[in-house]
Amino acid sequence: MNMMTRLFAGAAALGFAVSAHAQDIVVKGEQVHTMAGPMIANGVxxxxxxxxxxxxxxxxxxxxxxxxxxxxxxxxxxxxDARTVVGLAGYLNQAQDQDQLDESAPVQPQLRAIDAYNPQEVLVEWLRGFGITTIHTGHGPGALVSGQTMVAKTAGLTADDAVIRGEAMVAANLGPWALTDGSKSPGTRAKQIALLRTALLAAQAEDEDSEDKKGKSKPPSLETRVMRAVLAGERPLLVTAHRSQDIMSALRLKEEFGIDLVLDGASEAYLLTDAIREAGVNVILHPPMMRQYGELENASFTTGAVLFEAGIPFAYQSGYEGYVPKTRVVLWEAAIAAANGLEWNEALAAITIDAARILGVEDRVGSLEVGKDGDVALFDGDPFEYTSHAVGVVIDGEVVSDTPQ
Known part of the structure; x- marks a missing residue:
């Protein structure tokens, strides 16, 4: 059964979202890659x-x-998967299952992914079948500040069942994807940065409780509360920026406001490794196989290897796709990176422990260690080989998939 056949067959199935009930399980492998030490031969x-x-x-x-x-x-x-919109963007690609973008205003940090996340979306099941047990999902590109992201398991009947971090990062976007046509704002890159600075300065300046015209206490708006969390370092600003000038604009914002910044996409990051490293910024790199046109015309299969060599923490993502099936698979993206300069272990780390660290959930997922969640992926061969299959997936001690993908 090919990929698309499996995808659309899953849409017709009832109960494809799994409510985890932990089991007592022993997982045996000829090779066990813990990502916390050397590979264990004939491990458990x-x-x-x-x-x-x-x-x-x-x-x-x-x-x-x-x-x-x-x-x-x-x-x-x-x-x-360090960055996706799965669960907000559905595989049907129709209005009723597309919640990853609200275009009513350019700056909407108050929108929360958890309020739109659908754990029963068939794409969640589809990704789970390839061994993806944790996703960082939320509002996507198309607006200057599109909303807040969340970190979730790919199992659970409700968003509350699935969530690890309900308010993970604030998603911002620079460049053409977040520009508007005609007289609407923002129409230029300079206006994008001006609006971002305005939102941060407003949150910085506004008192905890202001007064209305009648002298009554007025609490800060939702927008202000979220941007204050960014200023306080409680929530990173996740900036999608591909061009070098947009990456530098994001780095200047970090320096000006002292915020925690995570670069997303970063197609031209290889041109700015010194600046990115000196700024202490993590990178959620674009999928290597993403189509190289427009903002990504200078993208490269080898950028992951360049970032690793430069000592810049990074992870891979599936990102956002405007066409069915609406998502990529990080397993395949990391495989391409492993064939283009990254060592095998480095590529696997970029979709396991390194991704978990960037998302701040390494205490629970990303490696096989005592005390961590029982999340395991099983393969019938080298995971990065095209002919290999994911033959089993365990989440929180529950076998949630045993159909080869």
């Missing part, structure tokens, strides 16, 4: 009540009696 991962309680060689790791045992050639942590 023991999961008790949804949490990893042991990781090690099968020969020396005690296996509890009565635990379900599942096996695969290669075992990795559950994969982490």
């Amino acid at each position: 991962v023991v999961i008790d009540d949804g949490t990893i309680v042991a990781v090690g060689p099968a020969a020396s790791t005690p296996l509890p009696e009565g635990f379900r045992v599942i096996e695969a050639k290669v075992v990795t942590p559950g994969l982490v």
Whole structure:
């Protein structure tokens, strides 16, 4: 069954979102890549009540009696998609399942992904089948400040079941994707930055409680509260910027306001490695196979290797696609990076532990370690080989997929 057949078949299935009920599981692998140390040959991962309680060689790791045992050639942590709009953007690509962008105003930081996230969207199930257990999703490009993102598991009947961080970052966008036509604002790059600075300065200047015309206390607006969280370092500003001039504009905002900045996309980051490293900024890099035109005409398959060599923390993402099936798969994107300068372990780290660190959830996901969530991906061969399949997925100790993808 090909990719699109599986995708559309899943849309007809009832109950494709999984409500996790932790099991007692032993995962065995000929190779276990923990991302917390060297690969373990003939290793095991023991999961008790949804949490990893042991990781090690099968020969020396005690296996509890009565635990379900599942096996695969290669075992990795559950994969982490560092930036997507899945769950807000649906596979039908019709008005009723497209909540990733509200165009009623250019600056809307008050919009929360968790209020629009649909964990039963078939794309969530589809990604889960490839071993992706955690996603950083939310409002996408098309507005200067499009809303707040969230970090969620790819299982759960409701957003509250799935969520890890309900308010993760504030998504902003620079360049043509967030420009407007005609006389509406912002119409230029300079106006984009001016509006962002205005929003930050307003939040910086406004008292905690102002007064209305009648002298009554007036609490700050939702917009102001969110931008204050950015100023306080409680929520990073996630800036989608591909061109070098837009990346530099974002870095200037970071320096001016002392905010926590994460670069998204960053097609021309390889031109600015010194500036990005000195600014201490993390990068959620564009999918390597994203079509190289327009803002991405200077994109490169090798940018991940360049960033790694420069010592800049980065992760890969599926990003946003305007056409069906509305998403890419980070497993495949990392595979391309592994064939273009990144070492195998470095590519896997970019969709596991390094992605988890950038999202601030490394205490729960991204590696196979005692005390972390029981999220595991199982493969029948090298995950980056085209002919390999994801043959099993475990989330919080629950087997949520056992159909080869």
